[in-house]
Amino acid sequence: QKEVEQNSGPLSVPEGAIASLNCTYSDRGSQSFFWYRQYSGKSPELIMSIYSNGDKEDGRFTAQLNKASQYVSLLIRDSQPSDSATYLCAVSSGTYKYIFGTGTRLKVLA
């Protein structure tokens, strides 16, 4: 079983819609959760971090964490073509080590 799992996609959504990206993890001791955006040929860029159960909003982005279900998600409201990228979920168990998922490729259709 992979430690951090993401659907590789592509996830296609029309412009202006809500994109929902999901991530599950296997280590119940995980404490920190991150979403990175990676454009093709570029390095990962941190867009959200979340540490406690519930929702965390930043602009058009909302991260949701449910530790009981070992599930973290990222919602992107009013999706734009510029949001088209691969979104990486990263999980840290407190040993200061990130485990990355394989990423979900998002395509926002104009």
Add this chain to the structure above:
Amino acid sequence: EAGVVQSPRYKIIEKKQPVAFWCNPISGHNTLYWYRQNLGQGPELLIRYENEEAVDDSQLPKDRFSAERLKGVDSTLKIQPAELGDSAVYLCASSLEASFHEQFFGPGTRLTVL
């Protein structure tokens, strides 16, 4: 504030040749990470430094890979000899402290081994 700097950006070598990558973290960041990212995969940690000390190198293939961070600032990752399977993007990241979990990535070095 300057971000994480890496060089070279691209490197093409033949198998069995040596190669080295350089990274300069964000000023004041004590923790430095080297990752390898294969196509279609997430980054995989190779080694983590706290200042000049390598505190997690469990994923580093020590028979051919080596790394150093002599003065606790910039770092070099070396492969000798390179193999075809080493073709990947090598990413450097830094964070203020290991407990300050947010990591910032450099642009990466794309290595092609022929």
